[in-house]
Amino acid sequence: MVQKDGEKAAGSDVATTTPRDVSIGTAVVPSGAFENPGLLPHRPRATDLDPKTEKTAERRVGGLFLFSVVASLFAVVAYVIFPIVPGDMDSVRLNNLFLGVGISLALLAIGLGSIYWAKNLMKGGEWTEPRHPTRGREETRAAAVEVFKLGNEESGFGRRTLIRNSLIGALVVSPLPAVVMFRDLAPAADPVALLRTTLWDKNVRLTRDPSGTPIKASDVTIGSVFHVIPENLEDAEHKLEEKAKAAVLLMRLKPEDLHISPERSDWNYQGIVAYSKICTHVGCPVALAEQHTHHLLCPCHQSQFDISHEAKVIFGPAKRALPQLPITVDSQGYLVARSDFHEPVGPSFWERS
Structure with missing residues (x-):
């Protein structure tokens, strides 16, 4: 006898659902549960x-x-x-x-x-899985353990x-x-120490990226922006990594528009300032400049920095200003660095670590 949908098997506390319009076969079904509901016969392999x-x-x-x-x-x-x-x-x-x-x-x-x-x-054949309440009786739970044992044996x-x-x-x-x-x-050395030092050093010339042409102070007009790399980049062992740390934006403002602290009074040259190009949020390149507002914009997460106020954060998720590169000119009028950055470049979590 084939059970109807939703009927309970004799002696069982669970309801089962059986397929319709399936010819009766000789498939193996759990003994004592119910008669074959119409499963096709198992074909041995x-x-x-x-x-x-x-x-x-x-x-x-x-x-x-x-x-x-x-x-x-x-x-x-x-x-x-x-x-x-x-x-x-x-x-x-x-x-x-x-x-x-x-x-x-x-x-x-x-x-x-x-x-x-x-x-x-693994053991083949069709099996019918009866539905049961969320928590069965202890006999049912014990039977579940037996199912796992049986599965181990069959596999x-x-x-x-x-x-x-x-x-x-x-x-x-x-x-x-x-x-x-x-x-x-993982870096072989301390990542904080690596980000505290770049290729910039005293008397290293500022050059255009990517041509490597040295920049004279007279070349930088008010409102212009230069993408800058250190002159000694070609001598670096790991050029890409060093360039990523040392990339700089060079701009010129009117000297009276610069609001700088006394300790940075000699870090610019006649209104020409240089700041790290690496955003202090997650390290994206800060490459967009607004000439009239003197703002730098990071295109990744919209952090904005005010060039006229030491590149301090005025909007966005960045938590600290862009590191400033102290600059001056050499005897030939070329822009050179006074020293390396005075703080780590890149995301601010390096500084806090």
């Missing part, structure tokens, strides 16, 4: 009938998991053997290629192995040691490439 085929399938699954281990280790080795060289795009392409191939193959092998395991080795996870151990090994090794990459992001 080759692994169900032949122990040799079953063992072969088990070896294939284990082989895929072991291949995942090898691929993960390959990604780690490739990341070390093919490092990224600053300024060399070929090294970037090779690093990304081999690293991506290794990680992709490792994850793909785990996925294929799991699917092959489920389709060929073979407990007794198929090759599959179990190779899967555990693949899952343990697969995060290694990410661990190596993230660890490599």
Whole structure:
């Protein structure tokens, strides 16, 4: 007899729902629960009938998991053997290629192995899952524990040691490439100390970015803005990193428009001032200047800085002013730095750390 929707099985406290218009088959259903509601008969697989085929399938699954281990280790080795060289795009392409191939193959092998395991080795057949209240009786809860035990037996996870151990090994090794990459992001030296010093130093000339042409004070007119890099940038070992720290905006205001503190009275030259280009919020480039208001704008999160008042914050999430680069001129009239910045450049959390 086939139950109607919503009816309870005899001797059971749960209601079940059965499919409609399905021909009666010989599928296996939980004993003592209810009669077959119309599930199609189970078709045995080759692994169900032949122990040799079953063992072969088990070896294939284990082989895929072991291949995942090898691929993960390959990604780690490739990341070390093919490092990224600053300024060399070929090294970037090779690093990304081999690293991506290794990680992709490792994850793909785990996925294929799991699917092959489920389709060929885990117990097949159709089962009906009865609905039950949120909390069942103690007998029901005990039966749930038995279900987990049964699931372990049917999947073979407990007794198929090759599959179990190779899967555990693949899952343990697969995060290694990410661990190596993230660890490599950590600077070898103290990040606060690194951001306290740049290439700027006494008598280092201010040059145009990117041409490297030295700038004379007479070249800077009122209202103009220059993107500036230090003259000694070409001699730096890590040019991109040093440029990111030392990038400067150079502007000229009328001397009477500058409101500066006494200790900074000699940090400008006839109204020419230089400030770090790196926003003190999260490090975006402050590259927009308003000539009439003397404001600098960060396009990322709209922080605004007032050039006429030592680049102090007047709007937005930034918490401190842009660091100022003390400047003067040399004997030939070229603008030069008096010293390095007097505070760390970049996001303010470095200063608080």
